[in-house]
Amino acid sequence: MTTLTDRPRAALLVIDVQNGVVSGAHDRDRVVATIAGLVDRARAADVPVVWVQHRSDHLPADSEQWRIVPELSRRDDEPLVHKAYGDSFEDTDLESVLAAARVGRLVVTGAQTDACVRSTLHGAFTRGYDATLVADAHTTEDLSAYGAPPPAQVIAHTNLYWSFQTAPGRTAGTVDAAEVDFAA
Template sequence: MARALVIIDVQNGILPEKGSERSAVRRRFDEVRGRIARLVGEARRGNLPIVFVQHDGGPGHRLETGTPGWEICGDLGRRDEDVVVNKTACDSFYETRLQDVLASHGVRHLVVGGLMTQYCIDTTCRRAVSLGYDVTLVADGHTTVDTDRLTVEQIVDHHNALLDGFDAGSAAIAVVPAGDIQLKADGEAL
């Protein structure tokens, strides 16, 4: 089954001011980017499609299109030949060309990482499964910020537990740590 690495909203301004002041939130963001960069390199060596999803924020938004905050983080190893799909909603499929891009590569299995866990990661993973894609969610390859009620660690742990095994028909989500994922051209994501 053809796979693609899909990286969602890892942009310079993705962390809002509120909730991201704690050093653990910033450290986790750095660690997640490092894991994603490793997966990007592995996908590239395996000749797998790499899709960067980029949120287009409106005027005044921290991800306002064309601003420094909107840019994809430079330490991920993105190249000009990598596909960038722009979106304006939490669902990376909603009114975007993502499904067309995946179809053009014959992709039926997504390996997903990025931000924000409870919004774009959760929504995109669930939508992918409902569209018939299998999903490997990188357990330690997505993050968010603290909320008034939950820490980033609680949010990520909750979503990893909630999404692992989520299915629709024969498609399902498996939550797997980055260190256990191998992206080879002729193998499945482990």
């Protein structure tokens, strides 16, 4: 149970599913389709969908690379958080967006597994949120040329270690998209 008082709601967090982030991502089409299904389910359950969009020298604001992939569409009434750092909470309005919606539990999806997804999970958890990673709804690019494991191993390792996260008064873990329960 979250340590954030009076925050009974869950939210679906969609991190950096942008053209320039996922263009070469592992299993891109399946992951994006899985996220789209979760977005539909969250909307049907009246669960907030919060979109996170990264900007950098490689993802300049308003460029094609910066845009959310065409398979996903954000509704005008859904929050959009702009960020410039890995952790979606760092120097953004994400905390105030979640507080206004009384959200204490995050269901996390997106890209890249070994960067922004992981940073945001840890950022949420240390700030008192319950944080569930959707095991089959995050991805990363192949950085093995730089010494990283292949993307499937990065994803598997992140799912493994996040399934064992613990801290007083908070829950963490992984779940497949088919098992996501926004009401739990």
